[in-house]
Amino acid sequence: DADVTQTPRNRITKTGKRIMLECSQTKGHDRMYWYRQDPGLGLRLIYYSFDVKDINKGEISDGYSVSRQAQAKFSLSLESAIPNQTALYFCATSDFWQGADTQYFGPGTRLTVL
């Protein structure tokens, strides 16, 4: 089984709808992240969390919210989806390994907002 899983893997929704993307991990890492990836813009950090009581905004948090339900679960919500939120979304975890805080990515969720 994959260490970092994301559901759903693909989602098509309409403008104005609320949508939640879920991430679960079995790696036992405290740190979790949500990114979006757009062609020509690369990966950009939306939110990150270092434990269930610690939530932090990243570069592009406007229009998004998150919930850290447990060490293993970190959800991303779009309260009212808009077309420019169409992107590939990745969840990641990180842990210190050989002196560096190293990230591990889930398989991604492809979101299309019509």
Add this chain to the structure above:
Amino acid sequence: QKEVEQNSGPLSVPEGAIASLNCTYSDRGSQSFFWYRQYSGKSPELIMFIYSNGDKEDGRFTAQLNKASQYVSLLIRDSQPSDSATYLCAVKKGNQFYFGTGTSLTVIP
């Protein structure tokens, strides 16, 4: 100014050649530096990281860091067609990671 800059490519090399990928970063406070490989439609996978000046080798891959020039590179020796992918450079600054837009590499058989 972007935190991390990469040449988007595409970069093409023949099989067996050395591929050289480059990355610059803007903030001298950046602490550690990562190279990820990403196949089309897939998630990034870590190749290697470096946080001290100089070279670090892992198999066919060598990462080079020059903090004075704010420059990170990745060399891939004996390039294989399976190395064809987009390579992402990332830096960690404070608690956040910043990614470049990636360089597309094609290894021609």
